[in-house]
Amino acid sequence: MxxxxxxxxxxxxxxxxxxxxxxxxxxxxxxxxxxxxxxxxxxxxxxxxxxxxxxxxxxxxxxADLISTGEPVHDKTPRSERYQPHEAGAPTLVAKASDPAGSTTWGVGIFTSAAGLDCAVAGQVRGVTLGLIRNGTFHPYERGSFGTCAGKGIPIMSDRLVIGGPQPRTIVFGRTRRPDHSVVVESGGKPHTVAPAAGGAFLFVFEGKLRPDEAIPHAGAKLQP
CATH class of the missing domain: 1.10.287 (Helix Hairpins)
Known part of the structure; x- marks a missing residue:
């Protein structure tokens, strides 16, 4: 991780x-x-x-720039302005993490939806662009792609991106409303902790496919100023 x-x-x-x-x-x-x-x-x-x-x-x-760029990843999420990025150019990449195999970099981006919701999306990174690498080609997320969003009353919002293939990965990401506290998840009987990035965003990269009841994010200790 x-x-x-x-x-x-x-x-x-x-x-x-x-x-x-x-x-x-x-x-x-x-x-x-x-x-x-x-x-x-x-x-x-x-x-x-x-x-x-x-x-x-x-x-x-x-x-890092030699990998070719292909067609954007088509977002098949049902259309709803409530969860669509409000600003052009969203999301904004705020945190990155290296892959355990060292072959790529994962990232989390944040944006505000048209309904004013705090949202996040995760993927692989090229420069400051999020997307997915398929068969050696980087495919950026298409403009206006949806993410995971949460209302104002939710203290910590999270989702996961599960990648199959010969090197499966589980990317746990989201946003917290307590940016002064660490974010903790548990996997394999061990706690993993990160400090939130801008906008309360966080990102964990795990080898393999985790069970749905593994790596559920929660607020940890208060960070030192």
């Missing part, structure tokens, strides 16, 4: 690495200038290594 972190793309991580390398290079430049010609030659070799590492990181960042 994996728990979510803050959404970060491969390009974000690459930019962080490049900025850190630039700061290190600037520091080495100052030290080499003070130490003389021999140190400057050594610095050039180090800079060459940094450049090589940067190119490797760029290749890794690009690899």
């Amino acid at each position: 994996n728990a979510p972190g803050r959404p970060r793309s491969a390009r974000d991580e690459l930019l962080d690495e490049i900025m850190a390398a630039a700061r290190r290079e600037e520091a080495m430049e100052r030290r080499a200038h003070a130490a003389g010609p021999r140190a400057r030659r050594h610095r050039r070799r180090i800079v060459a290594i940094i450049v090589a590492l940067g190119l490797g990181a760029a290749a890794a960042a690009g690899a």
Whole structure:
């Protein structure tokens, strides 16, 4: 089981690495200038290594985008404005979690329905887009796809996305109205805990297909400020 972190793309991580390398290079430049010609030659070799590492990181960042994009996933949910996203471009991706096999990333997005309900939807992630990977092709959710919604009086709303195939997964997701408390689920006799993301969203990724009575989310301990 994996728990979510803050959404970060491969390009974000690459930019962080490049900025850190630039700061290190600037520091080495100052030290080499003070130490003389021999140190400057050594610095050039180090800079060459940094450049090589940067190119490797760029290749890794690009690899995340190599998977092809196919037709959107058709939402077969009966049409109802009550559960349809109110704003264009919804949902907003707020949390991601790595797959246990490390082959993909799962995410949860949030939106407000036309009826003012708090809603969430989960899927696999490409960039900041939710969808599903089928036969090596990423299929984004079609525009206006429905999610799981809850009225104002429900303290914690949850749903699950069950994926079959050779590596089945159960994605437990939802939103809580107590964002200052952790969210806890139990599976295999063990508790799993996450801190809610923006909008009270949460996400758990489990290997296999869980029983319906497993991994029911509930509020946990109060988070430290």
